[in-house]
Amino acid sequence: MKNNLIALVFIALLSSCDKELDVKPDSQITAASFWKTQEDVVGARSGMYARFRDFTNFNLYYLGEARSEIMGTGILNADFRIPYFQNRLHKITAPGPDWGSIYTVIHDINLILKYAPGIAFTSESNKNTVLAEAYTLRAYLYYVLVRTWGGTPLLLDPTESFDPGTIYKPRASEDEMFALITADLTKALELFPANTYPAKRGAWSKPAANALKGDVYLWIAKRRNGGEAALNTALAALQEVQKSDVALLPNFADVFTYTNKGNKEIVFAVRYQDLEAINNYSGDMYIRDSDLPPGTDAETLKKIGLGGGMNWWAPSETMRKQFTSDDKRKDKSFVEIYSKNAQGAPVFYTSAMTKFNGFVDANGRRFLDDVIIYRYADVLLMIAEAKNALGQDPSTEINLVRQRAYGDQFEKHKFVTGTKAANDDAILKERLFELAFEGKRWWDLVRFNKAFDLVPSLADRKGQTNLLLFPLSETVMSRNSKLVQNPGYE
Numbered sequence: 001m002k003n004n005l006i007a008l009v010f011i012a013l014l015s016s017c018d019k020e021l022d023v024k025p026d027s028q029i030t031a032a033s034f035w036k037t038q039e040d041v042v043g044a045r046s047g048m049y050a051r052f053r054d055f056t057n058f059n060l061y062y063l064g065e066a067r068s069e070i071m072g073t074g075i076l077n078a079d080f081r082i083p084y085f086q087n088r089l090h091k092i093t094a095p096g097p098d099w100g101s102i103y104t105v106i107h108d109i110n111l112i113l114k115y116a117p118g119i120a121f122t123s124e125s126n127k128n129t130v131l132a133e134a135y136t137l138r139a140y141l142y143y144v145l146v147r148t149w150g151g152t153p154l155l156l157d158p159t160e161s162f163d164p165g166t167i168y169k170p171r172a173s174e175d176e177m178f179a180l181i182t183a184d185l186t187k188a189l190e191l192f193p194a195n196t197y198p199a200k201r202g203a204w205s206k207p208a209a210n211a212l213k214g215d216v217y218l219w220i221a222k223r224r225n226g227g228e229a230a231l232n233t234a235l236a237a238l239q240e241v242q243k244s245d246v247a248l249l250p251n252f253a254d255v256f257t258y259t260n261k262g263n264k265e266i267v268f269a270v271r272y273q274d275l276e277a278i279n280n281y282s283g284d285m286y287i288r289d290s291d292l293p294p295g296t297d298a299e300t301l302k303k304i305g306l307g308g309g310m311n312w313w314a315p316s317e318t319m320r321k322q323f324t325s326d327d328k329r330k331d332k333s334f335v336e337i338y339s340k341n342a343q344g345a346p347v348f349y350t351s352a353m354t355k356f357n358g359f360v361d362a363n364g365r366r367f368l369d370d371v372i373i374y375r376y377a378d379v380l381l382m383i384a385e386a387k388n389a390l391g392q393d394p395s396t397e398i399n400l401v402r403q404r405a406y407g408d409q410f411e412k413h414k415f416v417t418g419t420k421a422a423n424d425d426a427i428l429k430e431r432l433f434e435l436a437f438e439g440k441r442w443w444d445l446v447r448f449n450k451a452f453d454l455v456p457s458l459a460d461r462k463g464q465t466n467l468l469l470f471p472l473s474e475t476v477m478s479r480n481s482k483l484v485q486n487p488g489y490e
Contacts, residue, residue, distance in 0.1 A: 035115035038122060045130050048108040049203065049270075052137060053277060055105060056270045056371040059097040061281045061439045063148050063470070068441035069455045070432075072316035075291055075350045081284075081313050087457040087467060091489045095473035099152060102141050109138045110158040125193040132191035136204040139184035140212055140373075146177040147219070147443055148470050150486060154180060170482040178220060185213045195244050200262030201269060202370070207244035208268035211374040214238035214382050221389065222447050228390065235386040238379055241267065246376045252404055253332040255377075258359040261370050267379065269370035283309035283367035285353035285437070293339035293349050303335045303354065308365025315351045315436075318456055323433060326409040333436050355437045377401050377434050381427055388423040398427065401434055424448060464488065 034040050065071070066084035073082070083094035112134045121127035145152045153169040154176060160166075192206035201208075217234035220226035247264045249255050255265050262269070272280060286309035292301075315334040323330040333355050338346035356369035380401055384394035398415040406413045417423060428448045432441065445451040452462040461467060466488035477483050 035111075035119065038119060038127075041112065041116045041119055041121075041127075041130055044108065044112050044116075045133065048105060048112065048134065048137065050276075051101070051105045051108055052141075053270050053272070053371075055101045056280070056373075057278070058281045059101060060144070060371065062097050063144060064439035064443055065437070065441045067455070068445055068451075069316060069318045070436055070441050071285075071313050072318075074285075074311035074314035074352075075287075076310055076312050078313045085313070085316070085457065087455065087461075089471055089489075091471040091477070091485065092474045095475075096148075096470045098473055098476060099145060099149065100476075102145060103153075103155065106138060106141055106155055107158055109134045109141075110156065113138075114158055128191040128193055132188040132206075132209070133204040135184045135188035135191065136209045136212065139181045139188065139209075139216070140204075142177055142181050142184075143212070143216055143219075146174055146181070147446070149472060150174055150469050151177055153480075153483075156180070168480045168482055171484060174224070178216075178224065181216055182213075182220075185209060185216065189213070195240070197245060197267075200271060201266040202262065202271035204268060205244075207241045207246065208374055210237040210240040211267050211379055211382075214241070214379070214386070215374075218382060218385060219447055221386075222449070231386050231389050235383065235390065238383045238386065241376075241379050242383075246379075248376055248380075248400060248404055250404065252329050255375065256332065256355050256369065258369060265376045266370075266372060267374040267376060269372045269375075272368040272370050274366065274368060277368060279309070279358075279367040280356075280369070280371060282353060282356035282358065282369060282437070284312045285309065285314060286357060286365070286367070287311040287337070287350065287352045292337065295340045296337060300335060300337055303331060304337075304352065305357075306360045306365050308358070308360075309367055311350055311352060315353055319432065319436065320351060322429070324413075326412070327405055327433060328407060329405050329433055333433075353437050372438055378431075378438075378440070381431050381434065384430075385424070385427050388420055388427065391420070393417045394423055394427065398430060401430060405433065 062084060066081065067087055068085075071081070071085045080094065083089050084096070088094065089096055112130065116127065116131055116134075119127075142152075142154075151171040151173050154172040155169065157166070188204075188209045189206060192209065195206045197205050197207065214234045214237040217226065217230045217237065221230035221234060224230075245264065246267060249263060249265045254260055255263060261271075287304065287307050288310065289307035291311055292304070292307065320334060320336065323333070331354065333353070334351050335354050336351045337349045339349040341347050356367065358365055358367040358369055360366070380397040384397040387397070388394045395415050395417050399410075402413050402415060403410050415426060428444060428450060431444050435441070435444075442451070445454060446468050451468060452458045458467065466486065469486050471489035472483060472485055477485060
């Protein structure tokens with residue numbers, strides 16, 4: 001008994017040490033009994049999406065937007081969020097999210113890609129769809145990794161043993177990362193049986209894979225010297241999305257209405273449903289009724305409705321002041337809250353994000369909006385970006401987005417093409433107005449090479465391009481001796 005106990009303790013210690021990727025290598029025990037039927041694969045697919053949702057709950061926003069000019073302090077202590085928008089990340093005190101939750105999902109994906117091909121399905125089309133979804137999600141996750149940390153370990157097989165050669169790998173090069181990403185997307189697009197969407201658009205599809213492909217190749221073109229070949233590939237993929245059942249909704253606010261999830265503008269969104277998920281990051285950007293200042297005006301109270309969440313951080317002045325009063329996206333993006341001074345004059349108090357304000361039930365306000373990965377307005381603006389880089393006129397796509405945003409005031413804001421540089425500036429600003437709080441702004445700024453120009457906390461650090469990547473945390477570094485820290489964070 002004593003020896004058995006020692007063995008169990010030793011196994012537990014090994015498990016605790018193997019947290020570099022936060023993957024529990026238990027699939028070797030279950031593979032023989034689990035991977036037998038179509039139902040097993042479908043169940044594994046559900047688990048893959050559930051763990052992906054766990055990653056999108058907060059970490060995707062921290063990685064994709066929190067370092068931009070969009071966020072600032074709220075009325076509460078922004079705490080660990082402050083180093084993001086101040087761009088004071090450090091490998092020990094403020095490294096940002098660990099990559100563990102990403103590799104956990106990659107492990108799930110690798111299991112599906114290893115075992116599903118050998119399992120009989122009643123429909124080959126359904127089997128191919130599952131495999132295509134897995135390939136697309138793996139491409140997306142490695143795309144998140146490479147934009148955040150640069151090269152990271154490439155794991156293409158599930159972790160099914162404690163073999164150090166399997167678990168502890170050095171960082172791959174960015175070239176190797178993008179080779180895998182593009183190869184996975186090629187396989188996925190070959191496997192998807194039709195250019196259609198699943199129910200509620202809550203899973204990867206052929207249109208969503210093409211949206212990701214367009215995104216990836218824009219990055220390759222603009223950050224990796226991919227040139228016209230990459231731009232043409234991006235444009236072609238994005239135009240394929242247009243051939244699917246997708247459209248701009250007439251009313252911007254309707255895109256985000258809780259009861260209108262999975263609408264025709266959505267290309268892919270991570271599903272959040274009551275009893276299946278907890279509140280996501282949007283709850284940290286709202287405000288409780290008890291935190292509203294005395295004398296808050298009726299119009300503001302109407303915009304907020306029942307309060308909820310916590311005003312830990314809030315839409316920044318830098319972002320808010322760029323919106324014009326006739327932009328219909330303004331009220332559905334944020335609300336400014338004012339108190340009154342001794343003379344009764346309004347004094348700015350805080351702001352709150354209103355784009356993803358959830359729903360109200362007997363328990364109060366619930367922040368369970370879907371996390372949108374791609375939607376059609378995003379696709380249109382990426383098409384405009386690709387066209388402009390190729391020397392083509394991006395006006396059509398930009399004006400489609402602006403027509404909805406400004407309504408009968410559109411003529412005042414109608415876009416007319418100019419120089420490539422001026423057009424790029426206009427597209428990047430349009431992406432700010434259209435996609436604020438959707439977890440894209442930081443990566444947009446990096447792709448357009450504008451982070452040091454537009455983020456106030458980086459203005460005095462131009463040339464320090466190492467800051468565009470996150471540091472590897474001390475915890476991650478200590479678990480794998482083969483890892484090398486990003487420059488500037490040693």
